Amino acid sequence: xxxxxxxxxxxxxxxxxxxxxxxxxxxxxxWLSRAVEPGxxxxxxxxxxxxxxxxxxxxxxxxxxxxxxALVGARAQEDVTLADLGRAERCGGRxxxxxxxxxxxxxxxxxxxxxxxxPDDHRRQxxxxxxxxxxxxxxxxxxxxxxxxxxRSVAIVGARAATAYGEHxxxxxxxxxxxxxWTVVSGGAFGIDGAAHRGALAAEAPTIAxxxxxxxxPYPAAHGALFHRIADNGLLVSEWPPGCAPLRHRFLVRxxxxxxxxxxxxxxxxxARSGAQATARRAQxxxxxVLVVPGPVTxxxxxxxHELLRDEDLQAELVTSAAHVIAAVGTIGDxxxxxxxxxxxxRDGLSDLAAxxxxxxxxxxxxxPERLAAVAGCDILEVLRVLPALELAELVQWTxxxxxxxxxxxPTRDGPAGPGAAA
Amino acid sequence: xxxxxxxxxxxxxxxxxxxxxxxxxxxxxxWLSRAVEPGxxxxxxxxxxxxxxxxxxxxxxxxxxxxxxALVGARAQEDVTLADLGRAERCGGRxxxxxxxxxxxxxxxxxxxxxxxxPDDHRRQxxxxxxxxxxxxxxxxxxxxxxxxxxRSVAIVGARAATAYGEHxxxxxxxxxxxxxWTVVSGGAFGIDGAAHRGALAAEAPTIAxxxxxxxxPYPAAHGALFHRIADNGLLVSEWPPGCAPLRHRFLVRxxxxxxxxxxxxxxxxxARSGAQATARRAQxxxxxVLVVPGPVTxxxxxxxHELLRDEDLQAELVTSAAHVIAAVGTIGDxxxxxxxxxxxxRDGLSDLAAxxxxxxxxxxxxxPERLAAVAGCDILEVLRVLPALELAELVQWTxxxxxxxxxxxPTRDGPAGPGAAA
Numbered sequence: 134x135x136x137x138x139x140x141x142x143x144x145x146x147x148x149x150x151x152x153x154x155x156x157x158x159x160x161x162x163x164w165l166s167r168a169v170e171p172g173x174x175x176x177x178x179x180x181x182x183x184x185x186x187x188x189x190x191x192x193x194x195x196x197x198x199x200x201x202x203a204l205v206g207a208r209a210q211e212d213v214t215l216a217d218l219g220r221a222e223r224c225g226g227r228x229x230x231x232x233x234x235x236x237x238x239x240x241x242x243x244x245x246x247x248x249x250x251x252p253d254d255h256r257r258q259x260x261x262x263x264x265x266x267x268x269x270x271x272x273x274x275x276x277x278x279x280x281x282x283x284x285r286s287v288a289i290v291g292a293r294a295a296t297a298y299g300e301h302x303x304x305x306x307x308x309x310x311x312x313x314x315w316t317v318v319s320g321g322a323f324g325i326d327g328a329a330h331r332g333a334l335a336a337e338a339p340t341i342a343x344x345x346x347x348x349x350x351p352y353p354a355a356h357g358a359l360f361h362r363i364a365d366n367g368l369l370v371s372e373w374p375p376g377c378a379p380l381r382h383r384f385l386v387r388x389x390x391x392x393x394x395x396x397x398x399x400x401x402x403x404x405a406r407s408g409a410q411a412t413a414r415r416a417q418x419x420x421x422x423v424l425v426v427p428g429p430v431t432x433x434x435x436x437x438x439h440e441l442l443r444d445e446d447l448q449a450e451l452v453t454s455a456a457h458v459i460a461a462v463g464t465i466g467d468x469x470x471x472x473x474x475x476x477x478x479x480r481d482g483l484s485d486l487a488a489x490x491x492x493x494x495x496x497x498x499x500x501x502p503e504r505l506a507a508v509a510g511c512d513i514l515e516v517l518r519v520l521p522a523l524e525l526a527e528l529v530q531w532t533x534x535x536x537x538x539x540x541x542x543x544p545t546r547d548g549p550a551g552p553g554a555a556a
Numbered sequence: 557x558x559x560x561x562x563x564x565x566x567x568x569x570x571x572x573x574x575x576x577x578x579x580x581x582x583x584x585x586x587w588l589s590r591a592v593e594p595g596x597x598x599x600x601x602x603x604x605x606x607x608x609x610x611x612x613x614x615x616x617x618x619x620x621x622x623x624x625x626a627l628v629g630a631r632a633q634e635d636v637t638l639a640d641l642g643r644a645e646r647c648g649g650r651x652x653x654x655x656x657x658x659x660x661x662x663x664x665x666x667x668x669x670x671x672x673x674x675p676d677d678h679r680r681q682x683x684x685x686x687x688x689x690x691x692x693x694x695x696x697x698x699x700x701x702x703x704x705x706x707x708r709s710v711a712i713v714g715a716r717a718a719t720a721y722g723e724h725x726x727x728x729x730x731x732x733x734x735x736x737x738w739t740v741v742s743g744g745a746f747g748i749d750g751a752a753h754r755g756a757l758a759a760e761a762p763t764i765a766x767x768x769x770x771x772x773x774p775y776p777a778a779h780g781a782l783f784h785r786i787a788d789n790g791l792l793v794s795e796w797p798p799g800c801a802p803l804r805h806r807f808l809v810r811x812x813x814x815x816x817x818x819x820x821x822x823x824x825x826x827x828a829r830s831g832a833q834a835t836a837r838r839a840q841x842x843x844x845x846v847l848v849v850p851g852p853v854t855x856x857x858x859x860x861x862h863e864l865l866r867d868e869d870l871q872a873e874l875v876t877s878a879a880h881v882i883a884a885v886g887t888i889g890d891x892x893x894x895x896x897x898x899x900x901x902x903r904d905g906l907s908d909l910a911a912x913x914x915x916x917x918x919x920x921x922x923x924x925p926e927r928l929a930a931v932a933g934c935d936i937l938e939v940l941r942v943l944p945a946l947e948l949a950e951l952v953q954w955t956x957x958x959x960x961x962x963x964x965x966x967p968t969r970d971g972p973a974g975p976g977a978a979a
Contacts, residue, residue, distance in 0.1 A: 427865075428851070428852055428853070429851055430849055430850065439850065442874045443874055451862060451865045453853035
């Protein structure tokens with residue numbers, strides 16, 4: 134048993150090894166994930182700035198800036214990282230960190246871009262329940278790989294006090310999206326959330342429940358069997374270390390992750406001025422599509438949905454089927470056919486915006502999305518919205534340092550029959 | 557009993573008397589309304605061109621152009637006008653003609669503008685079931701004044717095979733719109749139409765049924781009692797003379813009148829590829845707002861509504877209440893409050909478009925809407941959409957020859973107490 138200081142020291146002096154995350158880095162992030170509540174802009178920026186190992190060392194040693202030390206307070210002297218990591222392991226979980234290959238970097242880039250817009254003055258920053266801050270690490274439980282499951286994922290959210298109609302529609306959408314290879318992401322709650330997860334599971338498709346409590350004690354307890362099935366087929370995900378309770382404000386902090394991890398958010402039922410409406414607005418704020426299922430105008434549980442659809446600023450889209458959802462968030466080539474005939478080149482199917490972003494991409498050296506936005510003459514969130522589609526259509530690629538056009542394929546002489554065909 | 561030739565002759569030589577329509581003019585239009593099916597572009601243009609009396613005379617005398625004579629055929633020698641006018645009178649009806657003060661000229665101007673866009677070549681003109689042609693006259697039955705009832709009116713249309721949900725919503729909308737002084741216009745059919753009429757009647761508000769058959773034999777017969785109540789409180793309206801049967805194509809021809817007479821069309825329930833959808837598209841084609849009530853995505857009777865809402869070209873607006881409908885079609889000042897505080901001048905509340913059209917209006921000599929569109933740099937249909945609101949806000953006025961700014965009010969010395977107050 135090494136102390137946290139020994140592990141951090143070791144990580145600080147170790148030579149980085151490709152594809153391997155040092156145990157000190159993971160332990161640093163485990164410690165940081167308990168030191169301050171997720172969603173704190175200044176804390177995330179400090180960790181980004183000095184790195185997780187150095188951030189933890191300085192906070193433990195009392196040499197971090199006053200404002201950051203004030204955020205941590207007395208917890209600077211505590212260390213339950215080995216206990217947390219052990220509890221996670223015992224329930225079949227682990228801590229995924231940004232240094233892991235499994236980290237869903239592409240989806241979460243939306244939050245990185247959004248947090249860059251937060252002002253430096255902490256008094257003018259968004260409240261923690263609303264700030265678009267990336268997570269410092271994600272505790273996950275289950276068999277799936279987080280980045281793979283998040284790649285083609287859609288959030289289905291809605292009222293806990295759902296009607297039979299809402300639960301039916303959520304389950305149908307979950308099932309149909311699952312059948313077509315999409316991961317349904319939701320919050321594991323009663324009502325719409327549970328129905329969406331169950332629909333996906335019925336299609337034997339993986340689904341992700343993003344929790345606002347520890348992965349070892351998922352809430353609500355009455356969904357225990359459901360959470361077990363989700364872990365077997367997909368993932369339980371949380372920013373909070375094992376054992377943490379689902380405090381009220383944590384649901385709001387959690388919602389940005391549901392939006393950030395997915396390509397779009399489908400609201401199935403929502404009362405007026407409800408949490409589901411807030412989730413939809415979070416999704417729009419980080420540049421995601423907001424898709425809304427209508428319902429009877431006589432149903433209180435659809436009032437919030439109709440409000441969203443009438444809100445011109447939100448540009449929410451009315452959807453009634455999984456086909457509509459996929460048409461809205463799908464990728465050119467993978468999911469979307471042309472209306473009459475398929476485009477002869479992937480470029481033909483692009484929106485004006487996507488074509489402009491593509492034109493802004495350099496051939497060799499990758500550039501930042503900020504740079505693309507400047508060249509394409511559009512908003513950074515718009516760039517962010519079209520980049521995943523361009524990448525999946527193999528028109529652009531991420532070099533590790535920035536975005537560039539995908540180089541043309543190298544010609545190959547391999548015939549259609551490989552060695553296996555001769556056997 | 558005068559012959560039609562005598563009446564026409566008399567009308568042709570009579571000095572026009574202000575506020576009085578010559579019996580020969582009304583008889584000419586009665587004859588024309590039976591001579592050719594409504595909705596025929598070339599026939600309407602000919603009547604506009606030479607006037608109703610001259611058109612009837614020339615057709616009777618065989619001196620009209622070949623193409624117009626071909627449209628009338630052998631019916632040129634028939635004359636049942638006195639019988640038609642008598643049948644109308646016996647059922648409490650009359651023929652309202654464009655020469656009457658009661659003619660709803662302002663609403664129907666939408667059709668006049670739209671028909672101007674039809675090409676001269678009749679082979680390239682819209683099919684009669686789709687051509688946006690004004691009526692040559694309107695047979696009406698009931699106690700209301702057509703122009704007054706049509707002034708603040710909204711169409712409520714939808715499926716005949718409506719669900720209980722749809723009928724409930726249509727009746728509620730009809731009731732609430734009626735309570736607020738709006739005339740509900742519909743087609744008198746089973747399902748949504750009937751529910752909307754009944755809702756208005758329950759609020760003791762006038763309602764208009766636009767029929768595709770004679771006003772003396774309204775269809776469907778099972779709605780006989782309903783039609784009686786409508787005639788008592790509002791109007792039955794038809795382009796077809798008494799006795800005409802509700803032929804299938806006549807429903808389609810009729811639909812343009814429902815759109816033309818009203819400020820907007822609310823679709824309550826519609827199946828996929830249904831007649832109600834077609835009515836909505838007709839409304840948009842003549843520059844009217846299309847308002848759509850959503851429903852359960854599991855209901856076949858709402859599929860058409862959701863299709864309309866997903867059609868970006870249509871720019872349909874989702875509505876769930878009479879308040880939403882009035883906000884969409886109401887008039888600044890009369891119906892619409894500013895979002896927070898009332899505008900200090902009627903101008904303040906105007907949309908960009910309305911302000912541009914207002915700025916295009918001259919002070920003295922009235923100009924055509926076409927001219928306004930050219931000066932304001934917008935589409936003629938857009939001009940048409942904002943003119944009624946500008947007029948009802950008393951910002952512009954119709955001079956008889958064109959539109960101009962409303963002159964400032966002449967100062968008056970009358971105190972608040974009139975002569976009656978002294979009695």
